[in-house]
Amino acid sequence: MTVNPIGLDYPMKDARDRVVGTMRFTIDHEVEGMAHARVVRSMVPHGTITSIDTAEAAAMPGVIAVVTGADLAADDRIASPFFGIGRKDQPPLAIGKVRYAGEPVAVVVAETERQARAAAETVWPEIDETPFATDHLEASRPGAPVVHDDWPDNACGAFRLHRGDPDAAFATAHRVYEMTYTTPSANPVPLEPHVGVAHWEDGRLTMWSSTQWPHVVRNELANIFGLEREAVRVIAFPLGGGFGAKGQVKMEPLIACAALVAGRPVRLQLDRDEVFFTVAKHAATMRFRTGVDADGQMIAREIELHYDAGAYANTTPGGMGNAVVRSPGPYRSPNIHITANGWYTNTVPTGSYRGALTTQVAFAYESHLDEIAHDLGIDPVELRRRNLLHDGDEYATGESMHDVHFAELLDDVANAIGWGESAAADGDPPHIRRGRGVAVILKSTPTPSRSEARIACRADGTITAYSSGVDMGQGLSTTIAQLAASALGVHPDVVDVVDPDTDITPYDAMTAGSRLTHAAGIALGHAATDLLAALAELAADQMEVAVDDVEHVDGAVVVRGAPAMRTSWGQVLADAGVAELARDGVFQSEGGAFAEPMDVKGVASVHWHQGAVAAEVAVDIETGKVTVERCHGAAFAGRVVNPTRARQQSEGSIIMGLGPTLFEEYLLDNGQLVNPNLSDYMIPSVLDVPVALTSHNMEHVDRANNEIHGVGEMTIPAVAPAVANAVFDAVGVRIRDLPLRAERVLRALDAQETTDG
Amino acid sequence: MAEAEETVTVTLDVNGESREVEIVADETLVETLRRRFGLRSVRATCGIGICGTCTVQLDGLAVSSCSLLTQQVTDAEITTSEGLADGDDLAAVQEAFLEHRAYQCSYCIPGMVVAVDACMKNRPDVTFEELREELAGNLCRCGTYPQILEAARDLISARNQAG
Numbered sequence A: 001m002t003v004n005p006i007g008l009d010y011p012m013k014d015a016r017d018r019v020v021g022t023m024r025f026t027i028d029h030e031v032e033g034m035a036h037a038r039v040v041r042s043m044v045p046h047g048t049i050t051s052i053d054t055a056e057a058a059a060m061p062g063v064i065a066v067v068t069g070a071d072l073a074a075d076d077r078i079a080s081p082f083f084g085i086g087r088k089d090q091p092p093l094a095i096g097k098v099r100y101a102g103e104p105v106a107v108v109v110a111e112t113e114r115q116a117r118a119a120a121e122t123v124w125p126e127i128d129e130t131p132f133a134t135d136h137l138e139a140s141r142p143g144a145p146v147v148h149d150d151w152p153d154n155a156c157g158a159f160r161l162h163r164g165d166p167d168a169a170f171a172t173a174h175r176v177y178e179m180t181y182t183t184p185s186a187n188p189v190p191l192e193p194h195v196g197v198a199h200w201e202d203g204r205l206t207m208w209s210s211t212q213w214p215h216v217v218r219n220e221l222a223n224i225f226g227l228e229r230e231a232v233r234v235i236a237f238p239l240g241g242g243f244g245a246k247g248q249v250k251m252e253p254l255i256a257c258a259a260l261v262a263g264r265p266v267r268l269q270l271d272r273d274e275v276f277f278t279v280a281k282h283a284a285t286m287r288f289r290t291g292v293d294a295d296g297q298m299i300a301r302e303i304e305l306h307y308d309a310g311a312y313a314n315t316t317p318g319g320m321g322n323a324v325v326r327s328p329g330p331y332r333s334p335n336i337h338i339t340a341n342g343w344y345t346n347t348v349p350t351g352s353y354r355g356a357l358t359t360q361v362a363f364a365y366e367s368h369l370d371e372i373a374h375d376l377g378i379d380p381v382e383l384r385r386r387n388l389l390h391d392g393d394e395y396a397t398g399e400s401m402h403d404v405h406f407a408e409l410l411d412d413v414a415n416a417i418g419w420g421e422s423a424a425a426d427g428d429p430p431h432i433r434r435g436r437g438v439a440v441i442l443k444s445t446p447t448p449s450r451s452e453a454r455i456a457c458r459a460d461g462t463i464t465a466y467s468s469g470v471d472m473g474q475g476l477s478t479t480i481a482q483l484a485a486s487a488l489g490v491h492p493d494v495v496d497v498v499d500p501d502t503d504i505t506p507y508d509a510m511t512a513g514s515r516l517t518h519a520a521g522i523a524l525g526h527a528a529t530d531l532l533a534a535l536a537e538l539a540a541d542q543m544e545v546a547v548d549d550v551e552h553v554d555g556a557v558v559v560r561g562a563p564a565m566r567t568s569w570g571q572v573l574a575d576a577g578v579a580e581l582a583r584d585g586v587f588q589s590e591g592g593a594f595a596e597p598m599d600v601k602g603v604a605s606v607h608w609h610q611g612a613v614a615a616e617v618a619v620d621i622e623t624g625k626v627t628v629e630r631c632h633g634a635a636f637a638g639r640v641v642n643p644t645r646a647r648q649q650s651e652g653s654i655i656m657g658l659g660p661t662l663f664e665e666y667l668l669d670n671g672q673l674v675n676p677n678l679s680d681y682m683i684p685s686v687l688d689v690p691v692a693l694t695s696h697n698m699e700h701v702d703r704a705n706n707e708i709h710g711v712g713e714m715t716i717p718a719v720a721p722a723v724a725n726a727v728f729d730a731v732g733v734r735i736r737d738l739p740l741r742a743e744r745v746l747r748a749l750d751a752q753e754t755t756d757g
Numbered sequence B: 001m002a003e004a005e006e007t008v009t010v011t012l013d014v015n016g017e018s019r020e021v022e023i024v025a026d027e028t029l030v031e032t033l034r035r036r037f038g039l040r041s042v043r044a045t046c047g048i049g050i051c052g053t054c055t056v057q058l059d060g061l062a063v064s065s066c067s068l069l070t071q072q073v074t075d076a077e078i079t080t081s082e083g084l085a086d087g088d089d090l091a092a093v094q095e096a097f098l099e100h101r102a103y104q105c106s107y108c109i110p111g112m113v114v115a116v117d118a119c120m121k122n123r124p125d126v127t128f129e130e131l132r133e134e135l136a137g138n139l140c141r142c143g144t145y146p147q148i149l150e151a152a153r154d155l156i157s158a159r160n161q162a163g
Helices: A015-020 A069-074 A113-120 A136-140 A166-172 A214-225 A252-262 A272-278 A316-326 A359-376 A380-387 A406-417 A476-488 A516-543 A569-576 A643-662 A716-731 A742-756 B029-035 B092-099 B109-122 B128-137 B145-162
Strands: A035-041 A047-053 A063-068 A104-110 A124-129 A155-163 A175-183 A195-201 A204-209 A232-235 A266-269 A284-292 A298-310 A336-344 A432-444 A450-458 A463-466 A495-497 A550-553 A556-559 A562-568 A580-588 A608-620 A626-638 A692-699 B007-014 B017-024 B055-058 B061-064 B077-079
Touching: A015 B092, A015 B109, A035 A113, A035 A252, A035 A272, A047 A069, A047 A104, A063 A069, A063 A113, A063 A252, A104 A113, A104 A252, A136 A298, A136 A336, A155 A316, A166 A284, A166 A298, A175 A359, A195 A252, A204 A214, A204 A252, A214 A232, A214 A252, A252 A266, A284 A359, A298 A316, A298 A359, A316 A336, A316 A359, A316 A432, A359 A380, A359 A432, A359 A716, A380 A406, A380 A432, A406 A432, A406 A608, A406 A626, A406 A692, A432 A716, A450 A476, A450 A516, A450 A569, A463 A476, A476 A495, A476 A516, A516 A550, A516 A556, A516 A562, A516 A569, A516 A580, A556 A569, A562 A569, A608 A643, A608 A716, A626 A643, A626 A716, A643 A692, A643 A716, A643 B145, A716 A742, B017 B029, B055 B109, B061 B109, B092 B109, B092 B145, B109 B128, B109 B145, B128 B145
Parallel strands: A035 A266, A204 A232, A298 A336, A463 A495, A626 A692, B007 B077
Antiparallel strands: A035 A104, A047 A124, A063 A104, A155 A336, A175 A284, A195 A204, A195 A266, A284 A298, A432 A608, A450 A463, A450 A580, A550 A556, A556 A562, A608 A626, B007 B017, B055 B061, B055 B077
């Protein structure tokens, strides 16, 4: 082998099919005899279902079944019609009451999609409306409408971290600052909607689904139907984008129930508005109180976080632990008190949105630090330098930080943007003001977590790597080929990778949290080590040499000192009469800081994800419009497996991050989502891309350190605060609520004028 | 009882081949191209002609196939990304996208390819800036825009050199 596959700028293996459009997504999958489903949704945000008239629909052409939540509750074949990662509180179809506008209340199965749609329009649920709460602070107050009777105070997870003596430290502080920041709900908007096909055969369920979490879907489906896990098979093709929207369990239980009742394979593909009704980002309200000494060191901190869980718990109860440990940011925090609470509301259930439970707090802590810097008259970059974590420092959790490079990342982005130089550009009209801002962030990766991988060599010379990691645009299957190739000492060309299939590919916790390249890399490494040892043993027997004298060179064994004695792995296996030799490897991270929710401490992350962004904006003071003209992102990658794809992660994250920064948000009116379409809810287009957009994926200086960090979401949390800080630099107004819509900026400018005048 | 939906037979010219197909009367072009012609590159996403993942060429012009009824386009030449390639030979736009790694999840990419190809053929003097503005009708959530723009820049400079 002449090249090292790690760092090789190797194109995705299926690049041609990707460009021409012949690659297969889940939307392309069909099963013989397949029927089509259409969901009927609640028109009201909260109420008791009094009746659902399905008679007309059932009599319509092509209709096979009309199913309601009551049908599921009464069906003996369904052990428990509830699912959820944090709490099993979500029914595939509302049972008894509806908890948000847009919640599924019935599903129609028909011969064609068109017939299912026509029939679904005739299903009219009668719902006795009750008062609702769509704001998480309102839902947190005594006497608020109760979303789940089992949780009368709407509590959906609470964690607390306490370290040092914040009260005493506040008492000695030079100055104390307290500000509240908010970020709204939003949708990840993968362009491929949620889509799946369920097929029951002889009591066994096969589910093709656009999911990031195939094994979790399998386990949840097994639980719903009271089946052994092995009786459920989940197959995931590459995704047309995930960004968290296809994490956990989404439409799979509904599709599987519909197929069970209809007695046919059933396909469901969501319309765009239904994607908005399926998963939302957590809206958050975040109060930050900080005491600094005369040098600007943050000696005392108090952080109070409130997250909107939506109508169902999903990841929120446990996720509040992540909210806590990510909220101090990359700063020393010797005296700190943090609380995070999730609250049920009558809104779309929440889940992940790239940079989950991080983009919220990063906007808050990086805006807050900027405000403190300006008030103290200290340069914002300098104030960050004085507080950043370095190797060996203790984090708020008490864990010792290692492999942290926040200072270098900050320097990198500050230099790239020309920090310290004037942002004003020649030729700007007088109503255009320029400014610059920076932000540095950290994010934990799920810890502990598990990924398994398998590598098989065959007598026919083929090599296949197996992982349940899902390719969703990051090019994971090609990355797995590169990682396996590196561990085996072969070229990635000769390593095939199969799509996730829980019957075939080994367990993987989730494709989320930017964890797969790291986790799968380690699992594949262990599999390769064992496989090479097994091949060496076979070869040693065949060649009658000591096993220690067998070496592997580019897919063949050679005898040390006698390079002419060379046999390909395929030949070794053929000679041994072994058709296939496979070995499994396991990545299992240790640690965990959340054993005591009210006393978070310990190792919250096996390693910390690190990113930084610098932005230059032009603000039109006549309209309030903010244009991000230049942006530079930096992430710590450890080792870059593929330069182009790593760059696409960092720069793609910045582009995606501009959406929630400038315009993305769920808009509600009387409990109804009023913008669930790509006309009223805009996502960044090519015209929103900064004219100058660059990035740097930083690697270990120590060449012996090969630890790979994920780079999937390291820049996105830093975008909003960098831009908000740049807006302040440009026009002197501080926006503490995202997004930075023109109206909001203009109102702040008007208010500033009034105050100044 | 399943009743047949009202269908009509139309002749469509798709990717250089004229074919008779039976369609439901109010079928959209994206449905027809996917279901009757098995063309995977055409993908419905927003349903309202905003996002561009269903972009095809109608007599060489880029259009959103989710917003057209199939019966409206029986007189037109319809071209999808599959049809831009000539067997194993990819179109210049496709080659440029491959060269610049202008793909991530790739759901939007064929629509981008079709849009760039249409723009360059219809506007022989199109500048890079104008082409960039034309692409505002094709959304990419992965943020592959920098590589797409690099491919577009290359195509424009190749055209300029050839011209």
